[in-house]
Amino acid sequence: MQKKALNQGLLEYLQQSPSPFHATVNMATILANSGFSELNEADAWRLKPGKYFVTRNQSSIIAFVLGKENPAETGIRMSGAHTDSPCLKVKPRPETFSHGYLQLGVEVYGGVLLNPWYDRDLSLAGRVTYQAKNKKIHNLLINFVQPMAVIPSLAIHLDREANKSRTINPQKDIPPVLMQSDKNQTFDALLKKQIKKEHPNINAQKILGYELSFYDTNPASVIGMKDEFITGARLDNLLSCYVGIQSLKNADPSVSSLVVCNDHEEVGSASAAGAGGPFLKAVLQRIIPDSEERHRAIAKSLLVSTDNAHGIHPNYPG
Numbered sequence: 001m002q003k004k005a006l007n008q009g010l011l012e013y014l015q016q017s018p019s020p021f022h023a024t025v026n027m028a029t030i031l032a033n034s035g036f037s038e039l040n041e042a043d044a045w046r047l048k049p050g051k052y053f054v055t056r057n058q059s060s061i062i063a064f065v066l067g068k069e070n071p072a073e074t075g076i077r078m079s080g081a082h083t084d085s086p087c088l089k090v091k092p093r094p095e096t097f098s099h100g101y102l103q104l105g106v107e108v109y110g111g112v113l114l115n116p117w118y119d120r121d122l123s124l125a126g127r128v129t130y131q132a133k134n135k136k137i138h139n140l141l142i143n144f145v146q147p148m149a150v151i152p153s154l155a156i157h158l159d160r161e162a163n164k165s166r167t168i169n170p171q172k173d174i175p176p177v178l179m180q181s182d183k184n185q186t187f188d189a190l191l192k193k194q195i196k197k198e199h200p201n202i203n204a205q206k207i208l209g210y211e212l213s214f215y216d217t218n219p220a221s222v223i224g225m226k227d228e229f230i231t232g233a234r235l236d237n238l239l240s241c242y243v244g245i246q247s248l249k250n251a252d253p254s255v256s257s258l259v260v261c262n263d264h265e266e267v268g269s270a271s272a273a274g275a276g277g278p279f280l281k282a283v284l285q286r287i288i289p290d291s292e293e294r295h296r297a298i299a300k301s302l303l304v305s306t307d308n309a310h311g312i313h314p315n316y317p318g
């Protein structure tokens with residue numbers, strides 16, 4: 001792939017992936033369009049050499065090319081990345097009403113630099129769990145897309161020390177302002193309205209839960225006088241997810257290779273879908289069921305953890 005096309009694809013992927021759920025479904029779509037077959041963990045797998053992918057929790061994905069050669073002889077070429085990024089997640093029962101404004105309480109997810117979240121045109125995306133008319137429980141993804149919230153800074157004349165010693169209390173200083181409202185407005189009602197808009201055929205009777213995060217609607221860009229920089233939220237680590245998937249699409253079909261993208265890296269990886277959980281191990285056990293063969297394959301394999309690192313900051317070289 002040409003550099004320009006790769007970068008353009010990355011920018012689009014970043015824009016379309018405001019949550020780990022969207023990041024995962026968009027990778028799945030790219031893979032499905034490139035001849036990869038989707039596997040379900042609950043089904044029986046009968047694998048032949050070919051291209052496959054499987055998701056867990058809708059927020060982690062493993063894609064692999066099962067080569068014609070025996071993995072016990074060749075090993076598996078693997079790379080790992082993560083689908084989540086630091087963000088502000090909406091709390092359960094989030095509504096707070098203050099002076100005619102409806103605001104949403106947020107939980108800081110991961111190691112967030114809070115200052116850049118002020119004065120941005122924010123939107124909201126993620127997964128909603130609901131009960132349908134027939135009492136069955138389902139998940140769906142939503143993305144408000146348009147800016148619909150803001151965390152306004154306090155005016156400078158009310159906080160003269162803002163440029164010297166600003167501290168932020170996430171509990172009381174950053175709940176985003178959603179709308180002017182009386183106290184009858186519920187967040188669930190707003191969610192139901194959005195579900196109707198995005199999924200007109202779905203009747204979400206009751207909202208049971210959600211994992212929704214705010215995101216900055218400012219799109220990712222190639223910048224610099226020589227187009228030498230890429231700016232954008234979630235580059236850590238959707239850059240590695242995207243590049244990993246593109247590499248896998250072009251991988252040598254004779255030798256086995258695999259890309260794993262896990263959720264929950266920013267909060268310690270200790271979940272069923274996280275890198276500290278059993279997802280990769282379970283998939284390797286099913287790719288190579290014989291334990292002797294599997295152990296030989298693992299001994300010959302290499303897994304590269306691909307993540308973002310720091311360049312030098314010219315204003316803070318020390």
Ligand SMILES: [Zn+2]
Nearest residue numbers: 236237307308
């Ligand atoms: Zn990272």
